[in-house]
Amino acid sequence: EAQVTQNPRYLITVTGKKLTVTCSQNMNHEYMSWYRQDPGLGLRQIYYSMNVEVTDKGDVPEGYKVSRKEKRNFPLILESPSPNQTSLYFCASSLSREASAEAFFGQGTRLTVV
Amino acid sequence: EDQVTQSPEALRLQEGESSSLNCSYTVSGLRGLFWYRQDPGKGPEFLFTLYSAGEEKEKERLKATLTKKESFLHITAPKPEDSATYLCAVQARFGSARQLTFGSGTQLTVLP
Numbered sequence: 001e002a003q004v005t006q007n008p009r010y011l012i013t014v015t016g017k018k019l020t021v022t023c024s025q026n027m028n029h030e031y032m033s034w035y036r037q038d039p040g041l042g043l044r045q046i047y048y049s050m051n052v053e054v055t056d057k058g059d060v061p062e063g064y065k066v067s068r069k070e071k072r073n074f075p076l077i078l079e080s081p082s083p084n085q086t087s088l089y090f091c092a093s094s095l096s097r098e099a100s101a102e103a104f105f106g107q108g109t110r111l112t113v114v
Numbered sequence: 115e116d117q118v119t120q121s122p123e124a125l126r127l128q129e130g131e132s133s134s135l136n137c138s139y140t141v142s143g144l145r146g147l148f149w150y151r152q153d154p155g156k157g158p159e160f161l162f163t164l165y166s167a168g169e170e171k172e173k174e175r176l177k178a179t180l181t182k183k184e185s186f187l188h189i190t191a192p193k194p195e196d197s198a199t200y201l202c203a204v205q206a207r208f209g210s211a212r213q214l215t216f217g218s219g220t221q222l223t224v225l226p
Contacts (some may be wrong), residue, residue, distance in 0.1 A: 029116050041119075042216040103148075103158075104160070105157030105158045105159070
């Protein structure tokens, strides 16, 4: 089954404690991205990756890091989480950046930073 | 800067009561406009892509249309299972490789 898998689904952590949210896709997609979803603000892109070892900032990259060492994996790293990073996070993948490539989303990770 | 505005924020319909959701956009050259459905606690699920003004796409009770400034998602004779948040997103033809700019969504509730 084609899918994007995120882990964990729920996470409560304390300010400053480094964490990683994993994302893996099994569709051999080139393009992967991370979004955060906040009430009234919609989905905002954090980082994206066009392919292995190619990543770039989205709209709200501050406080986040990513890496793309393998095509299937695209982890999101919060080196020093702060309460304003409390949000619902989604990983997405698509065959390419092109408009005809529909994006497949993971189930989401609800992060709370206290 | 690309912008997407969806209205209304929330919509409550009786089962069978048809209506439309609106998505207004500004973008520096439209490559594509996307509609997604999002159920509570889940990631968005792709519905349609529209590329040019005048284009229409249909899927069951849903029909998406596109003009040069907005898109409509028409829901004909909705059922309770159509209850969800519907998201609109655009992709610009030019500029960065950033893929999609999303609106805040319309939360649709269909009452039995």
